[in-house]
Amino acid sequence: MENMTWLWILIGVVVIIVVIIAIWYIWAYNKFIKMKNNIEEAFSTIDVYLKKRFDLIPNLVETVKGYAKHESGTLEKVTAARNAVASSSTTEERLQNENILSGTLRSLFAVSEAYPDLKANTNFMDLQRQLNQIETDIANARKFYNANVKEFNTSLQTFPTNLIARKFKFEKQPMYEVSDAQERENVKVQF
Numbered sequence: 001m002e003n004m005t006w007l008w009i010l011i012g013v014v015v016i017i018v019v020i021i022a023i024w025y026i027w028a029y030n031k032f033i034k035m036k037n038n039i040e041e042a043f044s045t046i047d048v049y050l051k052k053r054f055d056l057i058p059n060l061v062e063t064v065k066g067y068a069k070h071e072s073g074t075l076e077k078v079t080a081a082r083n084a085v086a087s088s089s090t091t092e093e094r095l096q097n098e099n100i101l102s103g104t105l106r107s108l109f110a111v112s113e114a115y116p117d118l119k120a121n122t123n124f125m126d127l128q129r130q131l132n133q134i135e136t137d138i139a140n141a142r143k144f145y146n147a148n149v150k151e152f153n154t155s156l157q158t159f160p161t162n163l164i165a166r167k168f169k170f171e172k173q174p175m176y177e178v179s180d181a182q183e184r185e186n187v188k189v190q191f
């Protein structure tokens with residue numbers, strides 16, 4: 001009788017361990033799904049702001065064209081960068097092209113500094129204000145996206161959740177990074 005009691009205790013312990021492992025397994029899998037969905041949501045939020053910027057750029061370019069006809073090189077670069085974003089086929093390519101577009105927009109605003117009439121134009125000022133607000137929204141959305149990617153990638157690489165990640169073939173997600181080394185340098189203010 002005493003051996004039967006130990007057998008039932010042993011079976012009970014094994015069942016409890018199996019149940020705990022099953023619960024953890026389900027929890028870890030669901031956590032990956034939730035994090036993956038958060039990344040997709042964050043990227044979609046960036047996409048909304050990028051679409052707003054994408055739609056605003058032609059208006060901005062046309063306004064600048066009227067004042068700075070001989071700055072066609074800068075305007076062509078902005079248009080080419082905008083088209084590159086539209087034709088991006090992968091997330092990594094899209095992230096890289098968005099960074100290039102951001103750089104060309106900065107050069108467009110630099111051109112506007114040389115034209116006082118353009119800087120005073122109410123339409124241009126409104127477009128510039130809208131674009132600046134969108135750029136701020138994009139920066140915040142990128143931070144949110146990167147935070148979600150960091151959490152996902154950390155879980156993907158740490159034990160024991162990496163076992164679940166490997167089993168279900170979850171893959172490392174790309175961070176939204178600055179691709180231009182000049183953008184990382186300190187700003188020089190000269191008077």
